[in-house]
Amino acid sequence: MSAIKYDGVKVPLLLITIFIIVMLLIKNGQALQRFMVRQEIRLSTANYAVTSTEHFDIKYLPIDADYAPMVAGVAEEARQSVSEMFGEKAPERTTIIIYPDSASLAKSFGWNKNAKAMGVYWGGSIRVLSPGEWLKEPSQEAFSKEGPVYHEYAHLMVDEITGGNYSRWLTEGVAQYVEKNLTGFEFASPAVRSSGHSLYSLRQLDKDFDSLEESVAYWQSLKIVEYIVEHYGESTLWQILDELGDGYQVDGAVEKTLSISYDRFEDELFAALEQEWIRGCKV
Numbered sequence: 443m444s445a446i447k448y449d450g451v452k453v454p455l456l457l458i459t460i461f462i463i464v465m466l467l468i469k470n471g472q473a474l475q476r477f478m479v480r481q482e483i484r485l486s487t488a489n490y491a492v493t494s495t496e497h498f499d500i501k502y503l504p505i506d507a508d509y510a511p512m513v514a515g516v517a518e519e520a521r522q523s524v525s526e527m528f529g530e531k532a533p534e535r536t537t538i539i540i541y542p543d544s545a546s547l548a549k550s551f552g553w554n555k556n557a558k559a560m561g562v563y564w565g566g567s568i569r570v571l572s573p574g575e576w577l578k579e580p581s582q583e584a585f586s587k588e589g590p591v592y593h594e595y596a597h598l599m600v601d602e603i604t605g606g607n608y609s610r611w612l613t614e615g616v617a618q619y620v621e622k623n624l625t626g627f628e629f630a631s632p633a634v635r636s637s638g639h640s641l642y643s644l645r646q647l648d649k650d651f652d653s654l655e656e657s658v659a660y661w662q663s664l665k666i667v668e669y670i671v672e673h674y675g676e677s678t679l680w681q682i683l684d685e686l687g688d689g690y691q692v693d694g695a696v697e698k699t700l701s702i703s704y705d706r707f708e709d710e711l712f713a714a715l716e717q718e719w720i721r722g723c724k725v
């Protein structure tokens with residue numbers, strides 16, 4: 443076996459090659475994740491049909507054949523308007539998989555069967571629940587307004603711009619903000635139902651998003667993004683994403699863009715959020 447000497451110790455070339463490959467993969471985590479997700483999708487949807495449009499490959503089972511053109515139409519619309527809102531170029535091609543029911547969508551992620559989601563963004567691809575499962579009279583207009591495609595496409599844009607370097611609260615906040623602006627959809631405030639809850643800190647939202655009370659964590663994510671837009675302008679939101687893309691952590695990206703310390707940002711933000719939360723409890 444070939445070897446080179448390092449500190450007097452012979453190290454086989456094979457080991458060095460493996461080390462270099464591992465380092466490259468760690469540096470290109472997003473590319474590796476997307477590669478793995480593409481392979482997983484190829485295997486798990488081998489029996490799905492495919493309809494291709496200019497920018498999308500829609501995969502579906504025969505039972506959902508009628509919905510594929512509807513999903514494709516909304517996806518092309520969403521790609522155009524969501525990327526315009528971000529002011530960034532959209533990815534050339536994206537795969538969307540239509541799952542016939544909640545159980546198969548959840549299973550595609552290894553979630554438990556009770557998990558309810560209408561759409562999921564993961565590793566460059568979008569998965570949606572069949573419109574036939576939740577729309578009484580499925581139409582492109584209804585699927586566009588009430589469906590998950592705008593929201594999930596916004597997650598894709600955040601992932602693209604930041605190179606995968608983002609906090610859950612930020613991507614959930616941006617996705618809801620974009621969706622609300624383009625389709626008008628917004629969850630009702632959870633304040634009344636959750637009046638026993640207190641708000642979560644940025645650190646909790648950052649580290650434990652999935653173990654928090656979901657409706658409160660999502661509500662707060664949108665409100666933080668709206669707070670940034672209202673107080674500093676929408677362009678700062680896109681700039682924060684650019685800074686994340688340059689390798690800043692979320693606190694550094696906020697500090698650099700808003701010219702304020704992260705602690706002060708959080709204090710002022712929470713003073714505003716508390717007011718809104720209390721107002722919501724009284725409705």
Ligand SMILES: [Zn+2]
Pocket residue numbers: 593597613614617
């Ligand atoms: Zn989301």
